[in-house]
Amino acid sequence: xxxxxxxxxxxxxxxxxxxxxxxxxxxxxxxxxxxxxxxxxxxxxxxxxxxxxxxxxxxxxxxxxxxxxxxxxxxxxxxxxxxxxxxxxxxxxxxxxxxxxxxxxxxxxxxxxxxxxxxxxxxxxxxxxxxxxxxxxxxxxxxxxxxxxxxxxxxxxxxxxxxxxxxxxxxx
Amino acid sequence: xxxxxxxxxxxxxxxxxxxxxxxxxxxxxxxxxxxxxxxxxxxxxxxxxxxxxxxxxxxxxxxxxxxxxxxxxxxxxxxxxxxxxxxxxxxxxxxxxxxxxxxxxxxxxxxxxxxxxxxxxxxxxxxxxxxxxxxxxxxxxxxxxxxxxxxxxxxxxxxxxxxxxxxxxxxx
Numbered sequence: 001x002x003x004x005x006x007x008x009x010x011x012x013x014x015x016x017x018x019x020x021x022x023x024x025x026x027x028x029x030x031x032x033x034x035x036x037x038x039x040x041x042x043x044x045x046x047x048x049x050x051x052x053x054x055x056x057x058x059x060x061x062x063x064x065x066x067x068x069x070x071x072x073x074x075x076x077x078x079x080x081x082x083x084x085x086x087x088x089x090x091x092x093x094x095x096x097x098x099x100x101x102x103x104x105x106x107x108x109x110x111x112x113x114x115x116x117x118x119x120x121x122x123x124x125x126x127x128x129x130x131x132x133x134x135x136x137x138x139x140x141x142x143x144x145x146x147x148x149x150x151x152x153x154x155x156x157x158x159x160x161x162x163x164x165x166x167x168x169x170x171x172x
Numbered sequence: 173x174x175x176x177x178x179x180x181x182x183x184x185x186x187x188x189x190x191x192x193x194x195x196x197x198x199x200x201x202x203x204x205x206x207x208x209x210x211x212x213x214x215x216x217x218x219x220x221x222x223x224x225x226x227x228x229x230x231x232x233x234x235x236x237x238x239x240x241x242x243x244x245x246x247x248x249x250x251x252x253x254x255x256x257x258x259x260x261x262x263x264x265x266x267x268x269x270x271x272x273x274x275x276x277x278x279x280x281x282x283x284x285x286x287x288x289x290x291x292x293x294x295x296x297x298x299x300x301x302x303x304x305x306x307x308x309x310x311x312x313x314x315x316x317x318x319x320x321x322x323x324x325x326x327x328x329x330x331x332x333x334x335x336x337x338x339x340x341x342x343x344x
Contacts, residue, residue: 001183008332011173015327022328029201032332149333155187156194160180160204161321161333 003048004159005038005055005099007148009067009116013141017084017118024082024119024130031159035067035086035116037148038099039108048152051104052163055150058098063169064146065091069116072134080127083115084139095148095167175220176331177210177227177271179320181239181288185313189256189290196254196291196302203331207239207258207288209320210271211280220324223276224335227322230270235341236318237263241288244306252299255287256311267320267339 008014017033043051068087075081086092092114100107119130147166151159180186189205215223240259247253258264264286272279291302319338323331 011324011326011332014332018326018328018330029330032326032330147335149336152183154183154190154204156190158190158204160183160186161336163319164321164333164336 001043001045001048002040002153003043003051003162004036004040004151004153005148006034006036006151007067007145008032008034009069009145010143013069013116013143017116020082020118020130020134024122024126025117026121027117027157030157031151033116033118035114035145037096038104040153041105048162052150054103055099055163055165057171058095059148059165060168060171061098062091062095062167063172064144064167065089065095067092067143067145069139069141071139072118072131072137073115074127074131076127076131079120080122080124081117082119082122082127082131082134083117086114086116088112088114173215173217173220174212174325175215175223175334176208176212176323176325177320178206178208178323179239179317180204180206181241181317182315185241185288185315189288192254192290192302192306196294196298197289198293199289202329203323205288205290207286207317209268210276212325213277220334224322226275227271227335227337229343230267231320231337232340232343233270234263234267234339235344236316236339237261237267239264239315239317241311241313243311244290244303244309245287246299246303248299248303251292252294252296253289254291254294254299254303254306255289258286258288260284260286 014033021028069084071085073085096112149164150162152162153159186205193200241256243257245257268284321336322334324334
């Protein structure tokens with residue numbers, strides 16, 4: 001089965017992201033607005049139990065942290081994807097690193113750019129239009145992330161929570 | 173905010189349910205296939221923390237249980253809703269009861285009929301057609317439920333997991 005790890009922002013932030021996503025993101029109905037912490041990976045039923053135990057240990061080593069959304073940004077020209085840029089704080093980068101230890105298969109291929117996607121698979125002209133509008137609107141939002149989730153994907157492409165992990169910091 | 177409590181069946185079961193839901197359930201994109209344990213209720217941020225603590229206690233009092241889907245059934249003539257009927261085992265009914273103690277506002281108004289909805293808001297003729305087909309196909313499936321979830325609803329009507337609770341039975 002296919003799994004991933006993500007944090008969900010507050011209802012307020014998700015509602016804002018969805019106001020764009022419902023028009024501009026074909027994945028709108030497949031997953032709620034999220035910040036990916038670990039990209040999709042495959043694991044069988046036995047392995048995922050071990051992985052969940054290991055993730056729980058990670059959650060206990062990290063405390064709740066401030067997520068700071070600083071602006072709307074774009075992955076263009078790589079892809080016409082717009083996202084809410086999340087500040088690379090030491091707390092967040094350290095949590096990400098801990099979810100990419102040797103146990104989890106090591107560091108990802110690309111540098112981690114924490115973000116919440118709000119639009120993707122846009123045409124060039126759509127991308128230019130919407131990016132222009134959103135850049136003007138601006139974005140500056142802070143909130144506490146105190147939990148994250150292990151997700152799995154159904155056959156229809158939708159993502160479902162398998163387990164919630166609270167960031168307790170009790171073993172940091 | 174609006175909250176609810178539900179258990180999600182296995183990926184296999186969810187994929188089967190979704191094969192019907194994507195055609196016959198307008199809520200298909202709002203929530204993945206689920207068995208409701210506690211209907212939607214409203215709570216503010218302070219109250220929901222208390223509620224989550226209380227639900228965690230409930231989860232510790234109950235062990236993983238066998239969910240037995242016995243057949244396809246219908247809520248007609250009340251509503252043209254088709255569902256997978258889940259057997260009313262003592263374990264499941266006791267968990268449901270514990271989620272409706274005085275703390276949680278007491279027993280529900282109607283008798284609990286555990287089920288996984290697969291089609292709703294059907295016209296009378298659609299209902300007759302699909303129910304006829306599905307009754308012939310039959311359904312007999314058992315699986316273990318070892319966790320359930322507290323969910324909240326976003327402005328667009330979609331449901332998101334707030335927290336997972338494992339049925340440990342450690343304090344039963």
